[in-house]
Amino acid sequence: MSDAAHELGRRLSRQAEAVCRHYLSAGRRQGHYWQVGDVRNTPGRSMFVRLRDSAKGPAGKWTDAATGEHGDLLDVIRENRGLSIFADVVAEAETFLRLPQSRREPEGVDRRAAPTSANPVISAQRLFAAAKPIPGTIVETYLRNRGITALHETGSLRFHPRCFYRPDAHGPIQPLPAMVAAVTDLRGRIMGVQRTWLTPDGAGKAVITTPRRAMGHLLEHAVRFGGADDVMAVGEGIETILSVRTLLPNLPMAAALSAAHLAVIAFPPGLRRLYIVRDNDPAGDRARDSLISRANAAGIEAVVLSPALGDFNEDLRAFGVDALRVELRCQLAPEDVSRFMMLSP
Numbered sequence: 001m002s003d004a005a006h007e008l009g010r011r012l013s014r015q016a017e018a019v020c021r022h023y024l025s026a027g028r029r030q031g032h033y034w035q036v037g038d039v040r041n042t043p044g045r046s047m048f049v050r051l052r053d054s055a056k057g058p059a060g061k062w063t064d065a066a067t068g069e070h071g072d073l074l075d076v077i078r079e080n081r082g083l084s085i086f087a088d089v090v091a092e093a094e095t096f097l098r099l100p101q102s103r104r105e106p107e108g109v110d111r112r113a114a115p116t117s118a119n120p121v122i123s124a125q126r127l128f129a130a131a132k133p134i135p136g137t138i139v140e141t142y143l144r145n146r147g148i149t150a151l152h153e154t155g156s157l158r159f160h161p162r163c164f165y166r167p168d169a170h171g172p173i174q175p176l177p178a179m180v181a182a183v184t185d186l187r188g189r190i191m192g193v194q195r196t197w198l199t200p201d202g203a204g205k206a207v208i209t210t211p212r213r214a215m216g217h218l219l220e221h222a223v224r225f226g227g228a229d230d231v232m233a234v235g236e237g238i239e240t241i242l243s244v245r246t247l248l249p250n251l252p253m254a255a256a257l258s259a260a261h262l263a264v265i266a267f268p269p270g271l272r273r274l275y276i277v278r279d280n281d282p283a284g285d286r287a288r289d290s291l292i293s294r295a296n297a298a299g300i301e302a303v304v305l306s307p308a309l310g311d312f313n314e315d316l317r318a319f320g321v322d323a324l325r326v327e328l329r330c331q332l333a334p335e336d337v338s339r340f341m342m343l344s345p
Contacts, residue, residue: 005074005086005090008074008090008093008094008097009060009072009073009074011097011099012060012072012073012074012077012093012096012097013053013058013059013060013072013073014059015097016034016049016050016051016052016059016060016073017029017034017051019060019073019076019077019096020034020036020049020051020076022096023041023076023077023080023081024036024039024041024047024049024076024080025041026041026042026043026044026260027041027043027047029051032050032051032052032054033048033049033050033051034048034049034051035047035048035049036049037214037215038064038066038069038120038215039062039064039069039071039075039076039079039080040079040080040120040217041080042214042218042219043258043260044213044214045210045213046064046065046066046213046215047062047063047064047065047066047069048062048063048065048168049061049062049073049076050062056170060072060073062075062076064120064215065166065168065171066120066166066213066215068123069120073093074089074093077089077092077093077096120192120215120216120217121190121191121192121216121217123215123216124182124183124190124191124192124193124215124216125190127160127163127180127193127195128158128180128182128190128193130160131158131159131160131163131180132158132159132160133155133158133159134151134154134157134158134159134179135151137159137202138159138177138198138199138200138201138202139157139158139159139179139198139202140202141201141202141203142179142198142202142203142204142205143239143242145202145203145204146239146243146313146316146317147243147246147313147316147317147320147321148239148242148243148246148313148316149246150242150245150246150249151242152249153225153226154225154242156181156182156184156223156224156225157179157180157181157182157223157238158179158180158181158182159177159178159179159180160177160178160180160195161177162175162176162177163175163176163177163178163180163195163197165178165195165197165206165208167208167209167210174208176197176198176206176208177197177198177199177200177202177206178195178196178197178198179195179196179198179238180193180194180195181193181194181195181196181223181238181255182223183214183216183217183218183221183222183223183257184221184222184223184224185220185221185266186228186266186268186269188224190216191216191217191218191221192214192215192216192217192218192221193214193215193216194212194213194214194223194238194257195212195213195214195215196211196212196238197211197212198211214257218256218257218258218261219261219264220261220264220265220266221256221261221265221266222234222254222255222256222257222261222265223238223241223254223255223257224252224253224254225241225242225245225252225253225254225255226250226251226252226253227252228252228268228269228270228271229252229270229271230270230271230272230273231251231252231271231272231273231274231275231336231339231340232251232252232253232254232268232271232273232274232275233248233251233252233253233254233274233275233276233277233305234253234254234255234256234262234265234274234275234276234277234291235253235254235255235256235262235276235277235278235279235312236255236256236257236258236259236262236277236279236284236287236311237255237257237279237311237313238255238257239311239313240255240277240279240311240312240313241253241254241255241277242313243311243312243313243315243316243324244277244305244312244328246316246321246324246342247321247324247325247328247341247342248328248340248341248342249340249342250339250340251275251336251340253277259279259283259284259286259287260283260287262287262291263286263287263290263291264290265291267294267295267298267300271298271300272300272301273300273301273302273303273333273336274291274295274300274301274302274303275303275304275305275332276288276291276292276302276303276304276305277305277312278304278305278306278307279307279310279311280306280307280309280310280311281310288304292304301333303331303332303333304331305328305331305332306331307327308327312324315327325341325342328341329341
């Protein structure tokens with residue numbers, strides 16, 4: 001790094017927390033670190049940015065425990081803003097620091113693309129490719145233990161017996177069994193994954209601090225079950241969506257993985273009715289309201305499916321299939337009952 005670029009990085013490190021609050025606003029301070037999902041400002045807790053100098057390293061250095069990416073605050077600005085030319089990174093940093101714009105590039109800097117960290121989309125694709133289909137695995141056991149029996153068209157879910165888990169940036173890596181879910185765009189390209197670490201027998205989620213973590217580019221994308229059609233359902237969690245699909249096995253569905261991502265999920269072409277499978281909490285309410293507004297603006301009918309408890313998997317486990325059938329039937333558009341609902345034997 002040139003002397004000029006080094007000085008710019010040093011100035012940024014003096015304001016490490018302010019840099020994080022501006023470019024990584026989805027995160028929050030945890031002790032001497034800023035914690036967020038990834039360098040692209042995805043909500044989560046995989047990435048740690050050091051906020052002050054310590055024996056472990058200088059302020060501004062960061063590591064993403066999920067992907068192995070690491071760098072400094074100039075890298076945060078570059079990746080966060082999608083900048084490929086270093087001079088543009090410098091200009092953005094100078095703007096943030098309210099410095100006069102450089103009249104020339106820092107000495108010794110190549111104007112071609114700056115070296116990038118490991119690509120999280122490629123990492124996600126490799127992880128999914130290394131996993132195997134779920135039939136006969138503890139992923140199937142885990143889902144059936146949650147009352148989910150609709151396991152058709154679940155090619156977006158796989159099992160990895162030794163998926164790396166690290167509790168924090170400095171903790172040891174633990175290989176644990178996990179459900180790996182492919183997050184895809186509307187064309188079916190894998191843009192990220194969600195990992196759900198499980199107990200060895202599949203009885204439930206692993207007893208660790210964060211048993212779910214996502215990596216890659218999640219914005220607008222989702223874990224998909226069934227091909228897009230004129231009617232589909234969207235919700236937050238995989239288990240919630242598959243619980244509803246147990247009673248509506250022919251209805252295409254997508255899990256956005258969080259309320260924030262659900263609110264901005266992309267609509268497939270030709271969609272005319274959207275079922276919003278809401279979670280019964282304030283975040284779910286906000287996602288519902290955002291989706292209704294976006295759907296109406298796009299000329300899409302929005303229909304809300306509301307659980308009695310916190311979400312539809314809670315309803316399924318608490319009340320059973322027959323009660324959930326009654327609950328859903330009265331909320332569906334009449335023409336969709338015969339089209340999508342699995343009737344009782």
